Amino acid sequence: MSLTLSRHLQSCSRTLYPYIVLVHKSHFSFSPFSSNSNNNPNPPFSTFQLHKLLLQKSKLGFDSFEEPLHLFHHMVKTQPLPPILEFNRLLSALVKMKEFSVSVFVFRDMRVFDIPVDIYTVNIVINCFSRLNHVNCSFSMLSMIVKCGFRPNVVTFTTLIKVLIGKDMFVEAEHLFCKLVRLNLVRPNRVMYTTIINCLSKRGKTSMAVRWFRFMEMSHCEPDRVTFNAMINALCKDELVDDALKLLSEMSHRGVQPNVVTYSSVIQSLCYFNRWGEAKCLLKDMESRNICLDLHTYSILVNAFCKEGKIKAAEELVETMIIKGNFPDVVTYSILMDGYCLRGEIDRALEVLDTMISKGILPDSHTYSILINGYCKKLKVDKAIELLRQMPLEGLAPAVETYTTILQGLMRMGRHVEALNLYKDMLDRGLNPNNVTYDILIHGCIRNNRSKEACVLHNTMHVRGLREVASTASLLRDLRNKNIQNFAFA
Template sequence: MVRMHPQPSVSVYNKLLSVTAKMNKYSFALHVFDEMCQMGTPVNDYTRNIAINCYCRLKRVDLGFATMGFFLKKGYEPNGTTFSTLIKGLFLDEKVADAAKLFKKVLDSRLCEPHDVMILTVIEGLCKAGQIFPAHDLFHGLERTRWKPDVKAYNALIDGLCKTGRVDDAFHLFSKMIDKGISPDVITYNSMIQGLCDVDRMKDVVGLLNQMVGSNVPFDVVTLTTLMDTYCKEGKVEEAKDLLEVMIQHNICPDVVTYNALIDGFCLRGEIDKAKEVLDSMVDRNLNPTIVTYNSLINGYCKRGRLDEAWVLFLDIPRMELVHSTCTYNTMIHGFISKDRFAEGWKLFNDMEARRVSPDICTYNTLLDGLCRNGKIDEALSFLHTIEVKGVNPDILTYGVMINGLCKNGKHDVARDIFDQLPSKGLQPNIQIYTMIIDLLIQVISVDVVKPLLVEMEKCCCPPDSVTYNVIVQSLLKKDELNNAIPFLKDMHQREFSADHATFAMLIDRVQGQNEDDFLIKLMKNVMPKEIFKN
């Protein structure tokens, strides 16, 4: 274009820049912009803002600021779009604090008039970064100014509140926007419905659906897909399927997410053949399955023990021009290992790394569990060290798997050492790990060392449960320490815990031949499961 005579107008250049930017060809757009500057081609606000946006999209917000500074020296004033673009660039570059500071500077120094897009950018950026409280405070601060948040800003904050479980706060904001005369749109309702479904408040969901009908806000595919997904997770797959038919009848076109929810629902119920039927109907509607679709089906086959069919699907994925995800590999690896096909699971892990699909902590936990199940404790300890060296942070489940494997394979001292190191790693033992260690300590030391651990559990807001007490009683009875078990049976009665069948059977062995008024028999009745007591 630079060789053309006469030179194209700035509007022609702007159209080229705009189109290439929308195609995500940011580097090419910047190359054209650079040629314009070198040739002295006139530029306007639109041109400059496109260039700044391209730098921001490439996560070079520093060059975006440099571009603004360059034109500022030439006498061009940045406008609201310029600052909105830079703020968004800072969020994209995960410089959340800097983005908030820039917005505050715009307001305090009156650098420009903040418009709705700028306000939305800040609220949405803070929410996506998990900064809900700052977003909430900023939002209410703006309400007291002349820059009132619009429905899109309300939607962003409501969505952020719902996604962090603060549904009551979202409901309050929802009511407030109506009181202020701002009508919720379908996006508002969808965020609220998703948040309420996540916390199982279905009565409130029904109320909102009725409100949508009363306010003439039509349901869209997101509304009904959210309901379908909730039905499926609750095991109400037939209701979800009926809802799919309603969507089609009302000319609301189900999308791939809709079908994925239904496929996953059938897979969770073990009805793989029905899931396949849904897949076929999805393809008949010219919707292409995604990797999520295949992940659900592979998971369904694995849970039913149909590994060979899962493996056929796994191999079929590249033919569908899809790429295996970490979740795909994790599901298949877990399927192999859960069916004692550890060698195949480990081979698949090697293939995963060779194809540069990044393993996550779930991958490592599954493999570690496989090593422990196969009695390969030394290899498991070495693998745990490898995980730590790679910079992956093992979670409490990782160490739980390792401690369990060590306990079952007689490596008691090593298990205790790992348990003692958890606080220094910033991890709080969960109830399962405490129970494992308590069982271990009773076996190798004595019940006296367990009592401080029970107190510690209470202090850490991780109180012992029925399983913990059953494990303690069983361990003591195995050591023929009935007298030491009695105080724990009393505690079980006070906490309204019941003995499980294994504990109860061991206690019965102890009282055979005893009189009916025997103290232990009375204690047994106190912890006896109610259904047994009635019989």
């Protein structure tokens, strides 16, 4: 095991119990075994009702985190205590709600009140620590597992490897895996390999994911559809569409049936590279296998048509979607609106917006950004600014890219003063301009003979660790040379 990982294990074992027992002791407003608690040992649920409720909520989550806390309050007063399985389901429901901190606090109280736990409980808590980016605490749970007499299982170690990959500790993750296999502490299964491959893919480590995929095969652990989908999606995101097509073919030859998720990833990549013929072949292949297109696949195709300027075909596809029971969502409608904006048909885009709202679908930040971009391209910047001001009223936060679009529009129209004021407004709202924002501002200031402001922006850009593109650097060099000449001949 690597030195870094060993230090994690040593340091974390000393910090586990203080974290569990002492952190935020007053988080719950009740103490189940205090004298102030209701002495009635019978909770408002029968055993069957409790079982049914927790079984449902462990899959769906509760409506608010207060609800499971009140339920926990009743569970710990029940005599006899509910089985540990029910407590695990309560923790799982909190995880489903992404209430990871609350899950840890519930676990803490379970330990304080001597409620029995098992390896599944501990695995849930390790997962919570990993989601909270507490790598040390995740590994420190290993010492607790040993102290409690449990044996870590494949889920335990899969979660820990996932934690390391999430922190870009790829070497440590591989060392841990190899040590587990060498000491026969765990037998890696399909879920473990698939999780590792998926995590690496999400970190953009496609080549590593491929290596793990092939190692999985060498270990006589057959990949299933989920594994193939994770690998194909990773290849497509890395623009390795030919490799993705080969893997799709290999998948079919090995008797693993692709599904709509598999095809959608590859079709999206093919459309991106304008390989329409191959995309059509895959659509026909889907039809021959009786695999129906879903909302995501339809949206991919609508987007492809819009980017190609085939707006009529995109409209017809949306109509086909509705006929087949795949009703467009905000993503699909926004794509169609973008298609019209690309053609300069902002009025048609607004008609799509009205249709969307009439169907009870509210626009999101991306929808507004599309319309703002459309107005700016038509040099209707005031309309774009109106939409920008409307966004917070709708509970939406404009992104850096949205501001940048309007700044570009203002600079194109020579309204540099308003652009600089909007830039200040952007900073006041806590947004960090990117290098594109600064390039647009610097270009605009130089073109509008505001050389001093351009230099200040350039300095600010460098202080923020950003670098200008070549065209901006060239403009700034010309500006400096011009200033030197003016000074020489003054």
